[in-house]
Amino acid sequence: MAWIKSYKSPNYGPRISEDGNEPKINMLVLHYTGMSSHSLSLEHLCNPLSKVSAHFLLDEKGNTYQLVATKNRAWHAGISSWRGIKDINSHSIGIELSNPGHDFGYRNFPDPQIDALIRLSKELINTHPIPPRNIIGHSDVAPGRKIDPGELFPWEQFASEKIGIWPKPHSIKSKTYKDVIISKMLSSYGYDTENNSLKDVISAFQRHFRPKCFDGIADDETISILSRLLKSVAEN
Numbered sequence: 001m002a003w004i005k006s007y008k009s010p011n012y013g014p015r016i017s018e019d020g021n022e023p024k025i026n027m028l029v030l031h032y033t034g035m036s037s038h039s040l041s042l043e044h045l046c047n048p049l050s051k052v053s054a055h056f057l058l059d060e061k062g063n064t065y066q067l068v069a070t071k072n073r074a075w076h077a078g079i080s081s082w083r084g085i086k087d088i089n090s091h092s093i094g095i096e097l098s099n100p101g102h103d104f105g106y107r108n109f110p111d112p113q114i115d116a117l118i119r120l121s122k123e124l125i126n127t128h129p130i131p132p133r134n135i136i137g138h139s140d141v142a143p144g145r146k147i148d149p150g151e152l153f154p155w156e157q158f159a160s161e162k163i164g165i166w167p168k169p170h171s172i173k174s175k176t177y178k179d180v181i182i183s184k185m186l187s188s189y190g191y192d193t194e195n196n197s198l199k200d201v202i203s204a205f206q207r208h209f210r211p212k213c214f215d216g217i218a219d220d221e222t223i224s225i226l227s228r229l230l231k232s233v234a235e236n
């Protein structure tokens, strides 16, 4: 990928499998850096003392830096879980987007950055078996602990480029579900409802799929979106 600038981060190891076979790379995890500047983020992700990295880092102008080879296990997800997989780092490609984040002035991801991310994601989806449902945010795999890339990330636009998944338009039907059912539904989509509070998981779900309000309350619209999503993944 000729447009990519190469930078070396020492913060990686070999991908680890559960069964001795080479682990499948079948997830794409998106992050924001949450730091005040791009150069600080680049320094941090390449500093051996930080012990964190990602495979790619995209600045707000759309420049793409590769920090770790995709065959290696970059250290980006931490304690996390998706669809029963706990070692997300061994199964995923991690992409960091420069953005100050909620601590330093969270702002829209500029078009050049998103365009570059679409280009990179398409390339990665073409070369690895990554299903739409496994294109997720850090907050999806670590509810309650992480909130990036956050509610301003354009998931809907991404899905229109066939990257990730977005529920079809829906009519809101009023139906009351018990917490235990909502928890089961979220878990069958991929969220870890065992090790996180239900409120944190609902909030993570909303931040991704209903970003206008992510208060962690399973209102009718949230349940309707969740039902739609489950239906669409069952159909595919």
Ligand SMILES: [Zn+2]
Residues within 6 Å of the ligand: 030, 031, 032, 076, 138, 146, 148
């Ligand atoms: Zn993150």
